[in-house]
Amino acid sequence: MKRADARELAFKTIYSKFFNHEEDDELFNNADQKGLEFTKNILTNFASHYTDINDIINSTLKGYTIDRLNKVDLAILVVAIIELKYIKENPKEVIVNEAVNLAKKYSTEKSPKFINGVLADVIKGEK
DSSP: OOHHHHHHHHHHHHHHHTTOOSOOGGGGTTOOHHHHHHHHHHHHHHHHHHHHHHHHHHHHOSSSOGGGSOHHHHHHHHHHHHIIIIIOOSOHHHHHHHHHHHHHHHSOTTHHHHHHHHHHHHHHHHO
16 A cells, blocks of 8 residues: 555544544555554554644634634644654655645645645744
């Protein structure tokens, strides 16, 4: 499984957890071991750092709160921020590009630009 596919699996799992807190094993049926390890790493960090990740996202939003975010966009941001802050295996540019690609595939027309802007602010905040 490519990293992009593992990332997408993590996004789908996190998105589903916003609505259903039970495990959805069906999402994992076609994943290979290496991809599953990366996905599980993202999900473990999601469980451990969700409050901190929400704080990071909230600190970048201007004029509204995280509660008003589209849940697809929120799940994409969560995955990207986990990679940026906790996993740190891939270049920041790759992480942002993959997040924007997920937004193009699953979200609204305005979402790719929004995702890119939020992640740019997150990266600026690291320096």
